[in-house]
Amino acid sequence: MDSIEKLKENARRAWATFGPTEMLTASVAPRLVRLAGVTAGARVLDVGCGTGVAALTAARLGATVTGIDLTPELVAQARANASLMGLGVDLREADAEALPFEDASFDIVLSQFAHMFAPRPEVATAEMLRVLKPGGTIAFSTWPPEHFVGAMFALVAKYAPPGPPGVPPSQLWGDPHVVRERLGGAVKNVHFARDVMRVQVLSVQHHRLLMERNIGPMTKLVEALGANAAPRLAELRAEFEALIALYFEDNHVRQDYLLTRAVKV
Ligand SMILES: C[S@@+](CC[C@H](N)C(=O)[O-])C[C@H]1O[C@@H](n2cnc3c(N)ncnc32)[C@H](O)[C@@H]1O
Known part of the structure; x- marks a missing residue:
């Protein structure tokens, strides 16, 4: 297995615990779906759909939706969510870097906090644009x-x-200059917006625990340090709580994010 495949195998295992945090991402999914201009009948792909929060928000508007995700446990939860809501959505295990669809299959390609975790931005970007029709969003x-x-x-x-x-930090996808460069000449009408996800928690410590239990890369790091390097784990936790404290106010943590929309030429 090459190093990229190994990264994906680790990611697939790491994100398996994300399920309970769907309540947080569900709260902001309508913002992205609205920005993308999803309407009834549009063919929509949600890349890295997790438990399906953006996919199902789009499907509820009458769009014809497909969702893919690397992590089987989350795809299973997405299917259960679709069934609970009585919505027919095609939900499959797949990799953002190798989308199993024909060219120009979708009117809209979405991703909420997900394609940013594919290790090769240029590959994920090319794939998302390949399956989008010209003039699509x-x-x-x-x-x-x-x-x-x-x-x-x-x-x-x-x-x-x-x-x-050669694997860049995922958070570079939150820099508008980097986003413009990565989308390049393949798109026009690039538009940025910003918004905030407010996570209601009782304390800094509660937020640390929430992230440690559910956010895959943090979960795996804490497991590894807990097994091999307890003093480093204590250092990490102290530094993490200090970071959270900067964003904690009135029993919520402020998580600012960037939204991008563009049209394929
Ligand atoms: C922070 S979660 C967001 C999930 C969902 N979009 C939401 O808003 O709740 C990140 C998601 O990206 C998925 N993911 C990571 N790497 C991926 C890849 N290469 N291809 C597809 N999905 C990937 C993870 O399995 C996880 O579901």
Whole structure:
């Protein structure tokens, strides 16, 4: 298995615990779906759909929706969510870097906090644009490096063993300059917006625990340090709580994010 395949195998295992945090991402999914201009009858792909929050928000509007995700446990939960809502959505296990669809299959390609975790941005971008029809809309939400979640991923990188060379930090997808460069001349009408996900928690410690239990890369790091390097784990937790404290106010943590929308030429 090459280093990229190994990264994906690890990601597939790591994200398996994400399910309970669907309540947080469900709260902002309508924002992305609206920005993308989803309407009844539109053919929509949700890349990295997780438990299906954006896919099902789009399907509820009458769109014909497909959702893919790397992690089988989340796809199973997405199917259960679709069934609970009585919505017919095609939900499958697949990789953002190898989308199992014909060219120009979709009117809208979405990704909420997900395609940013594919290790090769140029490959995921090319795939998302390949399956989008000319004149179709690509829209995604990402975590900027200068706000809480981006800083959390930088903290994970500081304590984790180095990844394979050439894999950029996921949070660069939250920088509009980088986004413009990655989308390049394949799109026009690039539009950015910003919004905030407010996570209601009782304390900084509660938020640390929530992230440790459910956010795959943090979960795996804490497991590894807990097994091999307890003093490093204590250091990580102290630094993590100090970071959370910067964003904690009135029993919520402020998680700012970037939204991007563009039209394929
Ligand atoms: C933060 S979760 C977001 C899930 C969902 N979009 C939401 O808003 O709740 C990140 C998702 O990206 C998925 N993911 C990571 N790498 C992926 C890849 N290469 N291809 C497809 N999905 C991937 C994970 O399995 C996980 O479901």
